[in-house]
Amino acid sequence: MYTFLNWLVNTISSMGYPGIIFLMFIESTFIPLPSELVIPPAGYLISQNHMSWTGVILSGTAGSLLGALFNYAIAVYLGRPFILKYGRYFGISKKHFIKGENFFLRHGNISTFIGRLILGLRHYISFPAGLARMNLRKFCFYTAFGAGIWVWVLACIGYFVGNNRERVMEVSRQWGLYILVGCALLVVAYIFWHKRKYSQITKHQ
Numbered sequence: 001m002y003t004f005l006n007w008l009v010n011t012i013s014s015m016g017y018p019g020i021i022f023l024m025f026i027e028s029t030f031i032p033l034p035s036e037l038v039i040p041p042a043g044y045l046i047s048q049n050h051m052s053w054t055g056v057i058l059s060g061t062a063g064s065l066l067g068a069l070f071n072y073a074i075a076v077y078l079g080r081p082f083i084l085k086y087g088r089y090f091g092i093s094k095k096h097f098i099k100g101e102n103f104f105l106r107h108g109n110i111s112t113f114i115g116r117l118i119l120g121l122r123h124y125i126s127f128p129a130g131l132a133r134m135n136l137r138k139f140c141f142y143t144a145f146g147a148g149i150w151v152w153v154l155a156c157i158g159y160f161v162g163n164n165r166e167r168v169m170e171v172s173r174q175w176g177l178y179i180l181v182g183c184a185l186l187v188v189a190y191i192f193w194h195k196r197k198y199s200q201i202t203k204h205q
Helices: 002-013 017-028 039-047 053-090 094-115 126-131 136-161 165-203
Strands: none
Touching: 017 039, 017 053, 039 053, 039 136, 053 094, 053 126, 053 136, 094 126, 094 136, 094 165, 126 136, 136 165
């Protein structure tokens, strides 16, 4: 699989920005193509003046958004009808589904944003958004926002580390941990803000 992914990246990367869009589209779906194999080489090409920051970040973000929309559509048109019809056979009642749907509709913005930044979640966060039929404009905004940050981080790694795949993967894992800590702090701040907002609403009733 690793050999195949290397071949895929090397082949499509020769296409330039369209290649980045296509590879990040694949990465953003459920196919296990690490973005660490796609964006850092482009960051290295920025340092060699063969690509631009704007082109890499926009094409990487666009590919991520297109892949997320693909997963979103699958969840809306296939996953939601399937769960509503057959979910009870898998322990998911309609009541539980609606409860989860309401939770995501209330907290989908931050869930989508943070999900795009966390390894292991960024590929799948679009599914609950689609199942809950999250507002499409908000979904696109928070998906692009989170994906854009991750693309920028990876491009910086490639720019400063260079064309050393082992070192790139090592630094990417380190930054993945930093981002995870930052996301945890953001969640704590969000919970505190949400509770404070709820208490103020309750007080004025």
